[in-house]
Amino acid sequence: MKKLINHPRQVVREMLEGLADLNPAQALLESEDVIVQAGLPDPARRPVAVISGGGAGHEPAHAGYVGTGLLTAAVSGDVFTSPSVDAVLSGIRAAAGPAGALLVVKNYTGDRLNFGLAAELATAEGIPTEMVVVADDVALRDTVEKARRRGIAGTVLIHKIAGAAAASGKPLAEVAQLARQAAEALGTMGVALDACTVPAAGEPGFTLAPAEIELGLGIHGEQGVQRAALRPADGLVDTMLEAIAADLGLRAGARVALLVNGLGGTPPMELAIVARGALAWLRGRGLVVERAWAGNYLTALEMPGCSLSLLVVDDARLALLDAAGEAPAWQAGGRIAAERRIIPGPATEAEAPPVPGPLAPALKAAILRAAAALERQEAELTKLDSQAGDGDLGISMARGAAAIRALPDGAFATPAVALRQLGETLRRAIGGSSGPFYATALLRAARQLGDAPSAKDWAEAFAQAVAAIGELGGARPGDRTMLDALHPAAEAFSRAAAAGQSLHAAWAAAIQAATEGADATRSMRPRLGRAAYLGDRAMGVPDAGAAAAVVWMRALDGATG
Template sequence: MKKLINDADAVVRESLEGRVLLQPNVSLLGSSQTVVRTDRVVNDDNRATVPVALISGGGAGHEPAHAGYVAHGMLTAAVSGGVFASPSVDAVLDAIRAVTGDAGCLLIVKSYTGDRLNFGMAAELARHDGLNVEMVVVGDDVALSDDDTHAGRRGLAGTVLVHKVAGAAAESGSTLREVHDVATRVTGHLGTMGVALAPCTTPGADAPSFELGDDEIELGLGIHGEPGVERTRLTSADDIAQTLVGRILDDLDIVDGDRVVALVGTAGATPPSELDIVARGAHTALTNRGVVVERLWAGPVLTSLDMSGAHVSLLPVDDGLLDLLDTPTASPAWPGFPDARRPALSVVTTPESADRAGGPKGEADPFVRQVIDAACERLLRARTELDAADQHVGDGDLGSALARGARAWLDDPAEGDAASLLQELSARCRRAIGGTSGPLYGMLLLRAAQALADGASWGDALRAGVTGVRELGGAQPGDGTMVDALEPAADAADSGIDAVVTAAREGAARTSDAVATKGRASYLGERAKGYEDPGATAVVMWLEAVREAMSQQ
C-alpha cells in the first residue's frame, strides 16, 4: 500500500520529529518517542513550583493525538508506542520522572489492556521513587455495554475532552486531587460512537485491516483499525449522525433540556467538508431531541491513520466544566476557538442583483422556455457521463457542475420573453455552477440575451455569446475547450440548427487529436490526447437537445 514514509520501522520517531519541528515549545525526550513541554522539564530549581503534570499517550497512528495536545493548557507530556501499540512501562516511567514535580502527576489512560498495564505499572514504580502519581482510565465507548464479556469499554476520542478539562484545571493551580476529581467526573459522563466507511492500512502492511463493501459501513468501531460491533448499509450523513448521537444519548441518559458539548472527529481520511456535514447532522439530531448544544467542535482530534469515517463524542456540562473547556490552550490540535459560543446557524441576506430585480419581463415565450427546459434536462441526464469524461482531463466534476445549473432552472423555471429568459438563465448559471463553467456560461447567455434585446437574430445572438466567452476565458478555436464546439456552431448558425449541431460535433471531435493549450486539459499536455474535451462534449449535448425540442414544434 502506498504511503508517504521512508521506513515502516521509523514512522513513529520521524513523525514525532516532524511534529516537534512544527509545534512551538515542545521537545523530544532523548531518543524516546515521548514529547514533552520544554518549559516543564523538572529540575532542582523548579521542582517545587511546577503545576500538576498531565501525561497521556498510547499507540501511534492517532495523530494529532497525543503529541498535538502537549501544550500550555493541556498535556505536559505524551508517550507514544508503535503504531496501535502501547508504549512500554519504562517509556512511561521516563516521562513521569521528566515532568513530575512536587505537585504530582496525573496519567490519562485510554481503556485498552496494554495501556492500562503499562501506564499502571509505571505509576507503581514512580510511587516507589517517591513521586505522587494518580491515574484515570477513560472508557467512553458506548458501542460496548459494561455487561458484555470483553475487556471493557474502550477509550476513544472523548479522551481529548478529558485532556482539555484536566489541563485547564492543572494550569490554574489546582491540586492533584482536584485535577484527578474533575477528570474522573468527565470520564464518568462521557460517550463516543464512531462509524467507518473504509478501513485503514498500517505502515508496512500489504492490505487494509478489514474489508467493507461499497455500500457497507461499520458502526461502533475502536481506534486501532479493528472492525466495529455492527455492519450495516450506507445511508445519508444525517441518518448516520442521528444514529451515532442517538446511541450516546440513550446510553448516557441525556434528556430534553440537558446541556452538552459535542466533539466530532474524523477517523483519518474523511474530508473536512464531509466532517462539517456530520457536525451539522449531529447538531440537528441533538436539538431535535431537545438537548442544548453549548459547544460544537470538529476536526482531526484522535484518528486511525487513513480510515474513512467519523466519530461523535458528547459530554454533559455545567458552567464549571464549560469554563474549563473554554479556557485557552496553546495546543495546535485542539479544535476550539477563542470566541467560544453556543453554536447557531447564522444566515444573512443581501439585496438581489439588478438582473434579478423584477424577474423576467416581456410577453411569455413558451417555445424558448421549452427549448431551455430540454437543454437543462439533457445536462441533468449527462451528469455521470460528463463527470467520467472530465476525470480523464480534469477534476471530474464538470457534469455535476452543469447539473447544478440545470437544476437551478428546472426547480423554478421562469417566464418571459426570449431575452429576459436567457438573462435569467445566465444569473442562475453564475450562482449555481461556480468554477470555470459558471462564469463562461453566464457570459455566453448574458451576451446572447443582450443581443436579442437589441433586436439581433438568433444567429447573431449566438455569435455575440461566443465572442463573450472568448473574451472572458481567453480561449481560441484549437485550444481544446468548449470554444472548439461553440465557434463552429456560431459560424454555421445562419444555415439552420442541423448545421449548427454538426459543426459543433465536428469541432468537439477535433479536441481529442491535439494537445490542449487552455482549460483543464492543458495541465496534462500529451497525456490528455485521445480524449475529447468534456466542455465541448457538453455543448454538443445541449445543442442536440435544442434541435430535438425545435423539431417538436
C-alpha cells in the same frame, strides 16, 4: 497502500522528530519516544504534570496536545501498540516533580498495565502518580460492563479538563477527581466507511463492500460492533447520538459539549455535514450544546469515518474547557451560536413581468429540451470530465438543467428575456467555470436580440456569445476548451445565415461544425484549465465542455422553425 514513510520501523521516531522540529514549545526525549513541554521549570516548582499517550497512528493525539494548559508530556508506542513501562516512566520523570503526575489512559489492557506499573514505580521514587482511565465507547454498552469499555476520541476532552485543572495549581487528588468525574460524564461512538492500513502490515485490516460500513469501532483499525448498510450522514448521526444519549441518560435541558472527530481519512466537508446533523439532532431534543468542535482530534491512521462524543457539562467543567491552553492540535474556543445565523440577501427591485411574445412557446419547448438532454448525458459528461478535469461537469450541467426547468413561464416571454433569465439562472446554479462562462455568453447574446429575430440576428447573437466566452476565459480555438466546438459553430452559423439559409438549416450547419470541433479536441494538447496540468495525458478523449455544447445544440435543433 502507498505511504509517505522511509521505513516501517522508523515511522514513530521520525514522526516525533518532525513534530519537535515544527513546534518550538515541545522537546523530544533522547532515549524514549516521549514529547515533553519545552522549558519546564525546575521540578520543585512544577504543577501537577498531566501525561497521556498510547500507540502511534492516532495523530494528532497524543503529542499534538502537549502544551500549556493541556498535556505536560505524551508517550508514544509503535503504531497501535502501547508504549513500554520504561517509556512511560521516563515521561513521568521528565515532566513531573514533587506535586506529582496524573496519567490519562484509554481503557486498553496494554495501556492500563504499562501506565499502571509506571505509576507505581514513579510513586515509589517519590513522584506521587495517579491514573485516570477513560472508557467512553458506548457502542460496547450491550457487550461488556462499563468499566471494560474502550477509551476512544472523547479522551481529548479529558486531556483539556485535567490540563486546565493542573495549570490552575490544583493538587493531584483534585485534578484526578475532576478528570474521573468528567470521564464518567462522557460518551463516544464511531463509524468507519473503510479500513486503515498499518505501515508494518501493508494491507487493510478488513474489507468492506462499497455499500457497507462498520458501526461502533475502536481506534486501532479493528472492525466495529456491527456491520451495516451505508446510510446518509444524518441517519448515521442519529444512530450514534441515540446510543450516546441513552447511555448518559440525557434529558431535555441537559448541557453538553460535542466533539465531532475525524478518523483520519474524512475531509472537513463531511465532518461539517456530520456536525450540522449532530447539532440539529441535539437541539431538536431540547439539549443545550454549550461547546462544539469538529476536526481530526484522535484518528486511526487514514481510516475514513468519524466519531461523536458528548460530555455533560456544568459551569465548572465549562470553565476548564474554556481555560487558556495552547498546543499544536487544540482548537481553542468551541463556542457556537444558539442557532444557525441566516442573513437575508440584498434586496433587488422587482421588474414588471414581461408580456409573452409569439415565440414564447417555442422558446420554452426548445430550452426545456436542451435541459433534458443535459440531464440524460450527466453520467457521460462526468466520465469525460473525470478523465481530464475534476469530474464535476456532469453534475453541474444537471444542476443547471434543474434550475432551468424551475423557471416560470414568464422567463420565456421573448428571446432577449429568455436568454437573460437563462444567464441569471445558470450563474446561480452552476459552480466552477461553466456557470460564469454560460452566464456571460447568454447575457451578451440577449443584448443582440429583438422580439422577432431573423436567422442573421440569431447568428450574430451566437457569435457575440462565443466571443464573450473567449474574452472572459482567455481561451482561443485550439486550446481544447468548449470554444473548439462553439467557435467553428458560430462561423458556420454566420456563413449559412448570410447565404440566406433558413434558421433551421443554418443551425444544422452550426451543429455539424460543433460536432466536428468537439471530436477534434481528442488530439489537442490542453493549454487552459485543469486539463492543462495533465499535458499529453489528457489526449485521446474529447473535451467535456465541448461535448456538453454539442449536447444542448443538438437538443435545440428544429425548435425555432
